[in-house]
Amino acid sequence: MTVLLYDNPVSGNCYKVRLILSLLGIEFERREVSVLDLSDRIEVLGGLSPTLNVPVVVLDDGRPLAESNAILWHFADGTRYLPDDPYERARILQWMFFEQHKHEPAIAVLRYWQSIREEELPAAETEAKRDAGRVALRVMERHLREHDYFVGAGFTIADIALYAYTHVAPEGGFALDPYPAVTGWLARVAAEPGVTPISA
């Protein structure tokens, strides 16, 4: 069996999975799920994803796995994208939990409303997410002033997790000019062999 990815082309969380599978040369089949019309979610994803969110993969043994960063971990384990050192592995998880708790809920959500749904959130909510997104970008900026990549000496799944929505943050109205260390890191990630942007 080929790996099956329940996917959406504009979702950064789905992009993470497409990217790691491509980098590792793992063949996969894509099945597109809408992020605008959610009416068929139970029918399509019930029994595969507890939250009915994409991405979900069905592994080559038929078992399902959800949550983008858990999927990254699963495929990257044993490869150059997830080092063996226990401390580096824990730090990779540290940054991936930061991404899902502090970065994605602000930066991905504003992009979703502005560029994908093309609707307005209530102003107070937009403002709160704008502030939270800037805080997340400053956290990244401070770290990247002193490090080329998030963990260790090279490109890992921590970088993939954070690259996904950062390289398209302007689509949610976030200017990246105030974060030169972040933009330098974005350029380094973009230059990694096999990395293509979400729109490619």
Next chain:
Amino acid sequence: MTVLLYDNPVSGNCYKVRLILSLLGIEFERREVSVLDLSDRIEVLGGLSPTLNVPVVVLDDGRPLAESNAILWHFADGTRYLPDDPYERARILQWMFFEQHKHEPAIAVLRYWQSIREEELPAAETEAKRDAGRVALRVMERHLREHDYFVGAGFTIADIALYAYTHVAPEGGFALDPYPAVTGWLARVAAEPGVTPISA
């Protein structure tokens, strides 16, 4: 060196770390950080936690680690609380990312405002978090109707991560009666050797 935990007694995220360290019999020193007065955060946690949040641990080799679920993973790896099977490990991460993305931002945050700060959030925000928390509880309920624990046959760090804020969810105004599979699981976790509630 002893493990040092920057801790707060009412924080569920800190409780996760205290619990795994106690279960594993690892000695640690606690240094209390306020969750109400944040004015000394940079002075105390700068250089240790990128987000200036607790918990943070300083390991016995002097290196820092932040994010509660990354800390759980680090200490549990190689123990009965984190099995070796690659698929089970990925599923544990799946549920821990669910916890930080969908559960904690709703259920922990309402508890923080209602029972710790004792202040009101704006009504629309409270309502949105109430709805999101109920969705998270329903996701847990559906899974626990068919499983005794979140992953595999026994108690793992996925259960610890989700137990932390679920067993005190009523402090945030969430009734647990509508979720009998969740309350059954809470009782199983509470009966695990060495598990004590946050208030103990």
